[in-house]
Amino acid sequence: MLTADALHRIAKGDRAALTELYQRVQPQFVGYASALLAGDVDAALDVVDEAFLSIWREAGRYGGEGSADGWIRRIVRNKAVDWLRSRRERPQAPRGDHAGELADPSDTPERAAEKTSAADELRAALARLSPDHREVVWLCYFEESSLSEIAVIAGCPENTVKTRLFHARKQLRRELERQRAD
């Protein structure tokens, strides 16, 4: 089911379409929102649920202009921005609640520990970046989006994307060196 088709069905009140869309795209958008929220997966889950409530109500407003996935991402982004504003960017202690979700039955204990450690390291590093910088880092390195795709999502010129990535990388590197020195 294409996302645009799903939105048209949702606009007609089709809950099955909402369920299918949620199951298909929720993990991806939780990842994106988590990155914007510096790795706070619990908050990201709430943000994405709020976005889906808006999608249920607003799906009829998607008129086919632009990509349907991009339309959903903008809603998730706005909800994440609202969340950040409401929390006024108070630094949050990293939550380890979801570390267990990394567990893969085929992982050795050492491998599972490595994965958890990487997640914590990334959380702490992202917390040092602005949300704008977190967003481009995530889109480039995790979602492997192109320069032009990121510019559309972030709503800024391509040169701004490159500059943000450049500064984010410098800051991330400093933070990782600091963590490893501790």
Place this chain on the structure above:
Amino acid sequence: MDGDEQDDRSAAHLLPFYVNGTLPPADRARVEAALASDPDLRAELEAVSEIAALVREGGAAFTAPAEDALSDRLDSLLPRVEARDAAASPAADRRVRGSRTAGAAGQARAPQTLWRRAFAAAAALAVVQAGVIAYQMSPHGGYESLSGPPAPAPAKSPRLLLRLSPDARWEEVQAFLESHHLTIVGGPRGAVIEVVLAAGGVLDTEIEVLRASPLVDFVGVES
């Protein structure tokens, strides 16, 4: 800065996309040529690759809720969808139901108990709405939001006039204003309300947010 330095800097800025494999062939060739002749750029490439590996590995924890966790989230989301429909204003409810008959198959999947709860919520909302209307028609004639009495406007805070969208639902407007440090101080007159910024809010930011919101059709600043 001479041309070579500009090329080096430009190549350095393209490294993230070289690493993620999305560079067009011409840019890719340019980066590879620069890498062949510039040891600093090669060191930079290592740093970028390290960051990319960390984000890929650490980020997996952000995106991989277990299957049962996804199902649990969905189980808690669907009743909220039902409740939101049930809490719709009568006008919006007519609009929604008029266009939603095609979704009968999906609705049939919902447990009957949810619909009972939904009708109960709608009935409760109607009582609350009646109370608000009665208050607005009362002799003191002021406006009181369901979240409390009107707050006095801070002396230096300009009033904002908001015309609400015809589709806006009252409980959503209230929640939205509350989350953006805005307090209702007047109205409604037709679909227009007056709000002021509470302490701690940033006026320009909140105006921008209001203008972007589908709940609000117009934002004016009272001079």
